[in-house]
Amino acid sequence: MAFADPQAAPTLVGSSAATRTLDDDVTAASRSDAKVLITGESGVGKDVAARLIHGRSTRARQTLVTINCAGLPDSLLETELFGHVKGSFTDAHRDRPGLLQVANRGTIFLDEVGEMSLRMQALLLRFLETGEIQQVGADRQGARVDVRVICATHRDLRLRVREGTFREDLFYRLNVVHIHIPPLRERREDVRDLIQHFLAQFSEHHGVTLPVPTPEGLALLLAYDWPGNVRELRNVLERAAMLTDAPLITAAELDGILPPPVSREATAVRPYGEALAEFERATLRAAVESCGGHVPRAAQVLGLSRATLYKKLAHLKGQSHV
Numbered sequence: 650m651a652f653a654d655p656q657a658a659p660t661l662v663g664s665s666a667a668t669r670t671l672d673d674d675v676t677a678a679s680r681s682d683a684k685v686l687i688t689g690e691s692g693v694g695k696d697v698a699a700r701l702i703h704g705r706s707t708r709a710r711q712t713l714v715t716i717n718c719a720g721l722p723d724s725l726l727e728t729e730l731f732g733h734v735k736g737s738f739t740d741a742h743r744d745r746p747g748l749l750q751v752a753n754r755g756t757i758f759l760d761e762v763g764e765m766s767l768r769m770q771a772l773l774l775r776f777l778e779t780g781e782i783q784q785v786g787a788d789r790q791g792a793r794v795d796v797r798v799i800c801a802t803h804r805d806l807r808l809r810v811r812e813g814t815f816r817e818d819l820f821y822r823l824n825v826v827h828i829h830i831p832p833l834r835e836r837r838e839d840v841r842d843l844i845q846h847f848l849a850q851f852s853e854h855h856g857v858t859l860p861v862p863t864p865e866g867l868a869l870l871l872a873y874d875w876p877g878n879v880r881e882l883r884n885v886l887e888r889a890a891m892l893t894d895a896p897l898i899t900a901a902e903l904d905g906i907l908p909p910p911v912s913r914e915a916t917a918v919r920p921y922g923e924a925l926a927e928f929e930r931a932t933l934r935a936a937v938e939s940c941g942g943h944v945p946r947a948a949q950v951l952g953l954s955r956a957t958l959y960k961k962l963a964h965l966k967g968q969s970h971v
Contacts, residue, residue, distance in 0.1 A: 663839030679705035689830035692880030711755030763804030
């Protein structure tokens with residue numbers, strides 16, 4: 650978890666239409682205390698958007714607490730969020746407030762909320778409904794707190810609701826204001842601005858002369874798809890800036906950092922079974938979604954029996970990549 654410095658203002662870098670829209674959405678979200686759900690691929694800057702919302706809100710002088718819900722077991726996540734009382738488990742030598750209590754009158758940012766177990770989702774929902782904190786090991790409800798909740802996920806929570814892995818009631822509680830951040834490959838106009846911004850940061854932080862990419866190096870950076878989004882771009886630029894002793898970052902240096910491009914010829918033809926399976930997945934998903942999740946109606950649209958469609962959906966749900 651992390652506590653944001655209220656004096657440190659995050660920056661939204663870029664001049665694309667998508668970034669201007671994002672800036673407008675962030676400003677609109679900051680005008681109220683409504684819960685916000687931020688979605689987008691990993692690395693697009695969901696944490697930056699959350700910090701901007703807090704920083705532009707009336708809670709800006711209060712604490713912003715951040716916790717990443719991914720990879721934490723239930724017991725640890727529950728303790729971190731709600732706190733515990735002395736003696737509630739082996740190492741609980743004293744009472745400890747949770748992050749929700751620490752964030753009182755401020756904001757809590759729950760990153761990767763889509764990774765929460767159903768049990769933790771139920772605990773979070775209870776808190777959102779009552780505002781009361783139930784510390785681990787306590788025999789009664791704790792005090793109420795006033796906390797603004799901002800969440801983020803790279804998951805499709807609507808799909809997870811349909812699959813039964815995310816609570817529908819919690820989804821609607823969190824999805825009051827929805828902000829989607831598009832991937833960097835869909836806002837390539839921002840890449841040039843981000844390059845300049847990050848290289849200036851690294852120059853100041855590391856005390857080195859501000860390096861700049863050569864025209865050939867810049868062309869590589871602008872043509873790359875950035876599957877890791879802004880986070881990957883920042884990492885590549887920092888490595889390039891630290892590895893070069895010259896004021897220029899060449900294409901040759903970037904070639905050694907960027908992963909090799911995927912040949913279009915190598916991916917143009919795919920195994921028949923793989924292509925067929927992907928087509929079936931997409932078709933079934935689209936049919937069920939267009940029918941509002943009503944499987945019998947989707948079966949009728951597809952010309953399948955209900956039993957056949959249920960069987961196919963169960964099979965797809967069991968595949969890890971779906």
